[in-house]
Amino acid sequence: MASITLRQLAHSYDGINYALQSLDHVWQQGGAYALLGPSGCGKSTLLNIISGLLEPSNGEVLFDDVCVNKLTPQQRNIAQVFQFPVVYDAMTVRENLAFPLENMRMDKPQIKRKVDQIAALLDLTNNLDRKAKSLSADDKQKISMGRGLVRDDVSAILFDEPLTVIDPHLKWKLRRKLKEIHERLNITMVYVTHDQLEAATFADEIAVMYQGKIVQFGTPQSLFDKPNHTFVGYFIGSPGMNFIAVNLKGEALSQQNTRFSLKASWLDTLAECGSGNIKLGIRPEHIRIVEQPTDTSYSAEVEFIEQLGDHQIVTVQFMQQRWHIRIGENQFCDPTQVHFELPQTYLRLYVDEYLIEPESLAADKTRQGGYG
Numbered sequence: 001m002a003s004i005t006l007r008q009l010a011h012s013y014d015g016i017n018y019a020l021q022s023l024d025h026v027w028q029q030g031g032a033y034a035l036l037g038p039s040g041c042g043k044s045t046l047l048n049i050i051s052g053l054l055e056p057s058n059g060e061v062l063f064d065d066v067c068v069n070k071l072t073p074q075q076r077n078i079a080q081v082f083q084f085p086v087v088y089d090a091m092t093v094r095e096n097l098a099f100p101l102e103n104m105r106m107d108k109p110q111i112k113r114k115v116d117q118i119a120a121l122l123d124l125t126n127n128l129d130r131k132a133k134s135l136s137a138d139d140k141q142k143i144s145m146g147r148g149l150v151r152d153d154v155s156a157i158l159f160d161e162p163l164t165v166i167d168p169h170l171k172w173k174l175r176r177k178l179k180e181i182h183e184r185l186n187i188t189m190v191y192v193t194h195d196q197l198e199a200a201t202f203a204d205e206i207a208v209m210y211q212g213k214i215v216q217f218g219t220p221q222s223l224f225d226k227p228n229h230t231f232v233g234y235f236i237g238s239p240g241m242n243f244i245a246v247n248l249k250g251e252a253l254s255q256q257n258t259r260f261s262l263k264a265s266w267l268d269t270l271a272e273c274g275s276g277n278i279k280l281g282i283r284p285e286h287i288r289i290v291e292q293p294t295d296t297s298y299s300a301e302v303e304f305i306e307q308l309g310d311h312q313i314v315t316v317q318f319m320q321q322r323w324h325i326r327i328g329e330n331q332f333c334d335p336t337q338v339h340f341e342l343p344q345t346y347l348r349l350y351v352d353e354y355l356i357e358p359e360s361l362a363a364d365k366t367r368q369g370g371y372g
């Protein structure tokens, strides 16, 4: 078991475009992590570099502070579970689970003990003597997972979208199972997915990837509350954060003659940044609909309202942007025009796509070398 450190890790398949930009990151030993991002952001590339299937163009992968770049996948002792189950159909479940241990020349009683333990953990005990080919896709995927879990010597287990072939109603069960296994075995687990719900149910902390970079690493709650990049705001949440591009004019932020009043400290901060790429963001949950226009309210045309069980999503056109507002299941909303307030506590300010918090600006500027 090991902590995994990425040090200035980058990868290009063609020597021109970089699938991974320079990554610096640490996954602590024993943590349950998710790597979340859209298709093509570099998740599989990163996983294959960690497991040793791919050699990075630049930088290092360290297991417990030891560089493993030159080690083969076997030498790294990484177990990898892929989208599609990797099982020997002609073997029984027991033989499949025992296979990695037989390769290690473990003695027979020990193999039996280990296989029985993992089978019990994965609810496979009743199927131990059945041929793998007779089992359903989710049982086969459980065997794939089991083959990684039986070995005591694994440094970490990497899951690459392991629930893709699983029936939707069984996905939740299997996710819970993985979480339970993680708690019991204390192995470093990295779970790759493009599904935020999967990431949040499995992981204690999530690394959000975008265009070859880890743009934020944190708990599911922190990603929701304080997305530090506009992409995270948009990608996390259902629907994601609303954004509007604004201009700093004198003492206010504005867009098409609409002014957004902000704390004075924010305006000072913006004046210091000197960038023209400024966005305001707010989550659909945090917009407050009011019955009548007020001095501090904004208005938008309603496009449609969706009833989604315990809440409704109101889709509006706000200054040529499509915005979403989340309201209660029984809350009334005028189907043509809506008035709403944007509480300052929930407004987030982004410069050059990154979150700006006035009080931390000095530190950010030092770290990132300014915003100019």
Ligand SMILES: Nc1ncnc2c1ncn2[C@@H]1O[C@H](COP(=O)(O)OP(=O)(O)OP(=O)(O)O)[C@@H](O)[C@H]1O
Residues within 6 Å of the ligand: 013, 014, 019, 037, 038, 039, 040, 041, 042, 043, 044, 045, 046, 194
């Ligand atoms: N073998 C390869 N040769 C060339 N380019 C590749 C190769 N594999 C991936 N890429 C490119 O590298 C980038 C990252 O791909 P990668 O498969 O790592 O992303 P991903 O986030 O895992 O996507 P997905 O969720 O679709 O699997 C993409 O632009 C992809 O086209």
